[in-house]
Amino acid sequence: MLDDNRPSHGLPAAPGVGYKPQHYAEIIADAAPVAWLEIHAENYMGDGGRPLAQLRALSERFAISVHGVGLSIGGEGPLDAGHLSRLKHLCDWLHPASFSEHLAWSSHDSQFLNDLLPLPYTDATLRRVCAHIDEVQDVTGRQMLLENPSSYLAFAESTWDEPAFLDEVARRTGCGLLLDVNNVFVSATNLGFSPQAYIEAFPLARVGEIHLGGHDEDEDDHGAPLLVDSHGRAVVDPVWALLDHTLARSGPKPLLIEWDNDVPGWPVLRAEARRAQDALARVPARVPARIPA
Amino acid sequence: MTRQAEFRGALLDAAAPRPAGLVDGQGRPAGRRYDVYRNNIATSLGEALATGFPAVAKLLGAENFKALAALYLRAAPPDSPRMMLYGAGFGDFLEGIAQLRKYPYLGDVARLEYALRESYHAGDAAALPATALAIAPEALLAARLGLAPSVRLIRSRHPVVSIWAWNMAGGAKPAGGAEDALILRAEFAPVPQVLAPGGHEFLSALRRGETLGTAYDAALARAAEFDLSPLLACLLAGNALTEWKEESP
Numbered sequence: 115m116l117d118d119n120r121p122s123h124g125l126p127a128a129p130g131v132g133y134k135p136q137h138y139a140e141i142i143a144d145a146a147p148v149a150w151l152e153i154h155a156e157n158y159m160g161d162g163g164r165p166l167a168q169l170r171a172l173s174e175r176f177a178i179s180v181h182g183v184g185l186s187i188g189g190e191g192p193l194d195a196g197h198l199s200r201l202k203h204l205c206d207w208l209h210p211a212s213f214s215e216h217l218a219w220s221s222h223d224s225q226f227l228n229d230l231l232p233l234p235y236t237d238a239t240l241r242r243v244c245a246h247i248d249e250v251q252d253v254t255g256r257q258m259l260l261e262n263p264s265s266y267l268a269f270a271e272s273t274w275d276e277p278a279f280l281d282e283v284a285r286r287t288g289c290g291l292l293l294d295v296n297n298v299f300v301s302a303t304n305l306g307f308s309p310q311a312y313i314e315a316f317p318l319a320r321v322g323e324i325h326l327g328g329h330d331e332d333e334d335d336h337g338a339p340l341l342v343d344s345h346g347r348a349v350v351d352p353v354w355a356l357l358d359h360t361l362a363r364s365g366p367k368p369l370l371i372e373w374d375n376d377v378p379g380w381p382v383l384r385a386e387a388r389r390a391q392d393a394l395a396r397v398p399a400r401v402p403a404r405i406p407a
Numbered sequence: 408m409t410r411q412a413e414f415r416g417a418l419l420d421a422a423a424p425r426p427a428g429l430v431d432g433q434g435r436p437a438g439r440r441y442d443v444y445r446n447n448i449a450t451s452l453g454e455a456l457a458t459g460f461p462a463v464a465k466l467l468g469a470e471n472f473k474a475l476a477a478l479y480l481r482a483a484p485p486d487s488p489r490m491m492l493y494g495a496g497f498g499d500f501l502e503g504i505a506q507l508r509k510y511p512y513l514g515d516v517a518r519l520e521y522a523l524r525e526s527y528h529a530g531d532a533a534a535l536p537a538t539a540l541a542i543a544p545e546a547l548l549a550a551r552l553g554l555a556p557s558v559r560l561i562r563s564r565h566p567v568v569s570i571w572a573w574n575m576a577g578g579a580k581p582a583g584g585a586e587d588a589l590i591l592r593a594e595f596a597p598v599p600q601v602l603a604p605g606g607h608e609f610l611s612a613l614r615r616g617e618t619l620g621t622a623y624d625a626a627l628a629r630a631a632e633f634d635l636s637p638l639l640a641c642l643l644a645g646n647a648l649t650e651w652k653e654e655s656p
Contacts, residue, residue, distance in 0.1 A: 268437075
């Protein structure tokens with residue numbers, strides 16, 4: 115459990131974007147760029163050169179969020195101590211406004227599978243995830259945010275629903291949560307639950323950041339829609355509507371546009387961030403104490 | 408077998424039966440929903456390899472490269488979350504593929520591309536200014552020099568730099584012959600070039616911590632015509648020389 119006086123997440127309640135090196139010159143030249151940038155931690159674990167030089171320059175102008183994609187928080191084995199130490203080194207060097215990771219696993223027996231793999235929501239998983247988050251927060255000396263996954267299937271043995279599971283992890287470890295509303299929409303479509311009901315059950319007070327991204331459409335063996343979290347296109351209208359539904363209950367939050375594949379030019383990404391700004395502008399500064407579900 | 412071992416078991420093998428106990432929202436077997444993970448892994452790692460080895464990808468053609476990337480993934484899955492390290496053994500792997508024996512240079516082209524990537528991410532170092540070498544010849548020959556962490560040397564029986572340049576930088580079609588490659592990163596962009604005969608021996612000796620004089624002798628032993636001045640000028644211009652330290656480079 116974290117002490118309450120440890121540094122908390124400090125991203126502004128404004129839009130940010132996932133940083134891509136091909137946008138560097140345009141971001142630096144933009145008179146009104148976004149307020150903050152998110153990087154994937156693993157891309158900045160080299161020893162030097164252009165990636166770290168650009169990141170250093172950006173960190174002088176922008177709040178930075180470090181988003182890990184390789185820690186395997188839900189892994190059955192112990193956390194990779196070398197990787198955790200590189201993460202601490204990056205955070206100590208960069209002083210990011212936020213650090214986040216995923217409720218997922220990606221490594222097994224020292225193999226790294228480069229995907230966010232799903233977890234059964236059981237008491238055993240809960241204990242393991244909490245122990246790993248305690249270790250991450252102890253080693254890095256900072257609070258982390260844990261992100262809800264995109265689900266394509268469920269485990270027959272699960273006994274918790276996802277919002278309750280995430281709430282319990284946050285309660286036990288003192289970590290914050292990263293709410294990806296596209297992931298909620300994808301999982302809700304794929305598993306047949308109400309995305310609005312998920313948001314209403316989610317512990318929004320613990321949310322330090324909201325993600326928005328695009329998905330692809332496929333179908334399962336029965337011809338039912340199967341959405342895939344591809345981060346390769348614009349955010350769709352139903353996800354923007356789900357964001358409004360969320361912000362009306364949570365109040366303003368830091369919003370991130372994620373676009374990792376088929377990355378568009380800076381103006382397109384910037385326009386998505388403006389749309390997120392518009393969503394924030396519609397949120398009353400003071401959220402009603404209780405909104406009926 | 409643990410749950411994750413079972414889940415992992417079929418991820419890299421599309422022919423393996425899917426794990427049990429995975430369901431859709433109505434409790435029916437998950438079926439091809441599991442394949443989303445198989446596809447994500449194969450696609451993302453195939454793309455990572457193609458991005459890391461553009462000259463090899465061009466030489467093989469997109470379809471062949473994709474098939475080889477899938478074989479490589481099963482033979483040597485990544486062992487680190489740092490994708491910048493993925494493909495370290497790709498050159499050796501290509502040389503072990505029987506159908507590729509008629510393209511014996513592929514392994515070295517892959518090694519050159521991986522070395523370019525290593526150079527790109529290598530640590531920064533304070534480079535020696537040209538004036539540092541403007542000392543009396545005896546002092547210079549007795550000196551030891553460090554090489555910047557971004558410097559890479561590759562010895563090849565093939566015209567590896569010319570093949571790379573032909574595919575990546577619009578160079579002329581290579582005629583043949585062996586080439587020693589030197590990669591320098593003057594600021595942020597690593598650039599490969601061909602070393603004149605003796606250059607590889609010279610730089611290898613420097614890297615071992617020999618004096619400049621001993622390194623020069625090693626170069627001359629290989630190639631009597633070896634000329635030190637243009638190589639030193641090139642190394643200075645490429646910010647490749649650093650102060651000698653016992654533990655460097």
